[in-house]
Amino acid sequence: MFKSTDNIDLYNKEMDLLIEIDSILKKNNFSNINETKENIGKILKISSKISHPIVAEQLFGITASFPNSYVRSKLLKFVESWIPYESAVEAVVKITHDPDDMVSFEAMTICGNEKIELSIPYLNNIVGKVSNRHNPGKPVGMGAQIVVNTLLNIFDYKDEQNLISREDYFNNHMKLEDNYILKLDIDNDIKEAFKKLDEPNMIYIEEGYFDYGISENEIEFKDFKWDDNGIKQKVWIPAYYIDEYPVTNKEYDEFCDFVEEYGHIFCHPNEPKNKNHRRNTYYDSRYPLDAPVSGIDFYDAYAYARWKGKTLPSEFQWEKAAKGTDNNIWPWGETFDKEKVWFSGNMLNKDISSVTDWHNKLIEHYYSQSVAKRSEEVNVIRNISSYGVKNMTGGSWEWTKSDYFTRRQFHPGYSNDHLKFNRYSVLKGGSFFSHPGLMYSAFRGKDIPFCRHDEMGFRCVKEIPVHLLRKCHKKPIENKAIY
Known part of the structure; x- marks a missing residue:
């Protein structure tokens, strides 16, 4: 480590x-x-x-x-x-x-x-x-x-x-049966050494169980597909650190400077050849430097995380950090509060009454270019989970390293067109364009790894290397929430 x-x-x-x-x-x-x-x-x-x-x-x-x-x-x-x-x-x-x-x-x-x-x-x-x-x-x-x-x-x-x-x-x-509840026997010296890393600007989240998924009766907005969120169940994952804030445009631009000087050292081996990592919002003043990075794809996020000596979170790590110690539906509690999230209603300064109304107002906004700023700076704290992780809901969607269909590690180089596994990575949290029905912590968005939208960003995690966990466990890891 x-x-x-x-x-x-x-x-x-x-x-x-x-x-x-x-x-x-x-x-x-x-x-x-x-x-x-x-x-x-x-x-x-x-x-x-x-x-x-x-x-x-x-x-x-x-x-x-x-x-x-x-x-x-x-x-x-x-x-x-x-x-x-x-x-x-x-x-x-x-x-x-x-x-x-x-x-x-x-x-x-x-x-x-x-x-x-x-x-x-x-x-x-x-x-x-x-x-x-x-x-x-x-x-x-x-x-x-x-x-x-x-x-x-x-x-x-x-x-x-x-x-x-x-x-x-x-x-x-396209996977064996899920097993998310088994704990790993991790050597105490490894756990202690990991905790002593004391990663700067990251929040340490202890190993343990949390409530993954959501029950139907807990969903306020059923306007969008929700039945793939996962049956509410206990999941155990090891300790990890997660970024306190999303990665900003400024931080991401520094990574692009590195790539342009030194090459694609930390990039995914399957990313498109000669890929340009500059975000597509780079020249647009509506996305301030201190706002969450946006206009990037999975490969961009993956490479940045590795450049920082980190990785993207799994959807399990992301969801646990967002739900907090009380397993809340939203980072702040059990019901939606429009003042606690930067979403379409706040960005447009308009009430969103229905999905049709939401659609019409977004289209009107797009063609009129009526808003001077889409992204809000990360120092504007809208929501905090009980772990202390900030602005996980709203602002920008956040890429994870989880495959949408199997919930396993995403391997974009091993995609299957027929069954769609390893074609889509899970996105979490919603964005400044989102309807509230897309934003609760258990909601699972998705996109292909090379698709760049101006509402997609990420944050990173630091975790105990999985091959060290395997050595501690002394047999293959059965808990598929871990990798």
């Missing part, structure tokens, strides 16, 4: 480790078996010192692409040590299709041992439904048997009926 303010320095320091690894590989004589094995041992020892996720991802890339298959197979040990960190998961899933059995079989074994859901569709493409394994088609060699064994491990095979049931559930939902 490292303090977010040490992010750049740690990255530069650990890149020296990667340079050392690269030098060993370049000098190695791969026709010499003993030399190669000895150097692989050296590389794995060096790699164990890597703690920065961006540096780790560079080594994941080497693992997936190095010309020598023996090297690829051995470096998988390093990738495995970072499971279930998102990029490690993506790397292992990709490597299951390595052309060399020595490599692909090892990656498949990791997927089975770690019960990596993301791999299921890609393994099914090889053998079909694992419940049909007794009547196999082609292929029928050892590779097919490894795939079958991997899928049986992921589905936690007990008997045929259980397997068929779990397989059908996955095919319908």
Whole structure:
């Protein structure tokens, strides 16, 4: 773990480790078996010192692409040590299709041992439904048997009926059954070290349960789709820090200056090539520098968070911070209060009587350009949750790292057009354009990761690295609210 303010320095320091690894590989004589094995041992020892996720991802890339298959197979040990960190998961899933059995079989074994859901569709493409394994088609060699064994491990095979049931559930939902309530056994020294980070301008939120979702009778405004908010249920998540305020335009512009000088070091590997990260509100005076950043997409928010040594919140982290210790419907209480939120009614200085009225007034505003300022500066405190997190409702929608359909970690590079998983990221909180029915803390908005609207922003979290949680837990993490 490292303090977010040490992010750049740690990255530069650990890149020296990667340079050392690269030098060993370049000098190695791969026709010499003993030399190669000895150097692989050296590389794995060096790699164990890597703690920065961006540096780790560079080594994941080497693992997936190095010309020598023996090297690829051995470096998988390093990738495995970072499971279930998102990029490690993506790397292992990709490597299951390595052309060399020595490599692909090892990656498949990791997927089975770690019960990596993301791999299921890609393994099914090889053998079909694992419940049909007794009547196999082609292929029928050892590779097919490894795939079958991997899928049986992921589905936690007990008997045929259980397997068929779990397989059908996955095919319908593109995930295994949800489990949000299991607590993790986290070493006290890790918890204490994390709390001592004392991240500046962030609020520490202790581990524990909260009420995720909302009951139908609690919803004041049913004008919009609400039945996907989730049945109200207890969810347990580890401790984390969350930004006290949303990221501002000024702060985000500093990140863009960095990218333009140093390149896309901290960006998502799946973002569009040669992406311009400048917000689309940059030249518009209606969005003050000290207002919440807006006019950015998921990839922009993701890259900024990593530049700061943080990450985007999951929808669970965001919702817990907004609901506070009393699990309120709104950050301030149980009923809507228009004075406690910067939304369409306040921005337009007009009452919003219905969805049709809201629509008409927004269209009138857009074509008349009747408002001099859409965004309100973050130092205007409209609402505070009992944790002390400010302005989570209204102002600008906030991107999360949760997939809209599965509620799992969002993997935009692994989207599925038919079932729509990994196509949409969850948005929370509503904006200056919003109707009240879009703004209560449990409401789940969504958008595609490359879509930029002038009402989309974000805030960041700092969390215990998930691969460290996995090591503490000593088995795959069953609680899917955690990753």
